[in-house]
Amino acid sequence: MTDAAQHSIVFGGETFAFLIERTARRKTVAISVGFDGVRVLAPSDLDDERVLGIVRKKGAWLLRKQAAYRELGGQPVAKEFVSGETFHYLGRQYRLKLIPDETAVTTRIAARGSTFVAPVLPNGHASVQRAAVRSGLKHWYRARALQHFPLRARRIAETLGIPTPPVKVVDQSKRWGSCDEQGRVRLNWRLVMAPMPLVDYVIAHEACHILEHNHSGRFWRLLETIMPDYEDRVNRLNRIGHLLIW
Known part of the structure; x- marks a missing residue:
């Protein structure tokens, strides 16, 4: 049996409400931490003050996690990976079209006009077919x-007057990009949508972080120097970001 009680802490000017x-x-x-907030699971014999103390110690981590989810703008969309669904590439809409193909050992996506064509084995189980199409889209x-x-x-590096940073394409569902202390930039493959x-x-x-960590x-003045409208771009990304996460 599970008991739950509402609590909250304030850290870094942010209020975190959660159930213990x-x-x-x-x-x-x-x-x-998820799109639906903070969740805390605790042993039944541990008093509230000790649990809250543990949560407070994780305050900086909670701030980072909350910022990452806020960056994505909302709940990810649920995709069925069936004909007629809409996907995006560099802001353009593409309709998915599944084509039965007895030779389709793997699903390789092809863009034809405004259509993503996905060859799939006919008469396959729906869940297997969905997994194959998702994998094919991700690869594309x-x-x-x-x-x-x-x-x-x-x-962008030329504009900043710095060497081109190493760029790695990564699979991460909670942020669009990052830059480490060595100046290596990691970018979410979903960003290409x-x-x-x-x-x-x-x-x-992320490139500005090479100069300002x-x-x-x-940091923000540097970014504004090379991209005066960056705030508008942030707002646009916040509005559509969750539509690109699946």
């Missing part, structure tokens, strides 16, 4: 991301 859910099956406290998008992202990064101005914003944001005033 207790169960005798747990031996330690587990904290998770990653290939396009590898084609576009390094070129855009080179142009967004219009190019929004792709450029994310790359510019935090979000200080100097």
Whole structure:
């Protein structure tokens, strides 16, 4: 049996409301963050103050997680990967069309006009077919991301007057990009679904971190210097971001 009680903490000017859910099956406290907020699971014999103390110690981590989910703009969309569904590439809409093909050992996507053509084995189980189409789309998008992202990064690096950073295309569902202390930029393959101005914003944001490693005033001034309309681009990405996550 699980008991739950409402609590909240304030950290870094942010208020985190959550339920402490207790169960005798747990031996330690587990904290998770998702689009629906913060969830805390705790042993039934651990008092509130100790649980809240553990949550407070994770305050900085909670801030980072919350910011990452806020960046995506909302709940991911549910996709069925069936004919007629809409997908995006560089901001353009494409309709998915499944084509029965007895030779389709793997589903390789082809873009024809405004259609994504997906050959699939006929009479296959629906769940297997969906998995094959999803895998095929992911492979297609990653290939396009590898084609576009390094070129855009080179142009932005030239504007900043820095060497072109190494760019790695990664699979991450909670953020669009990151830059490590060595100046290596990681970009979510899903970003290639967004219009190019929004792709450029994310790359510019991460490239500016090569010169300014935090979000200080100097960082935002640097970003504004090379991209005066970056705030508009942020707002656009926030509005559509969740539509690109599946």
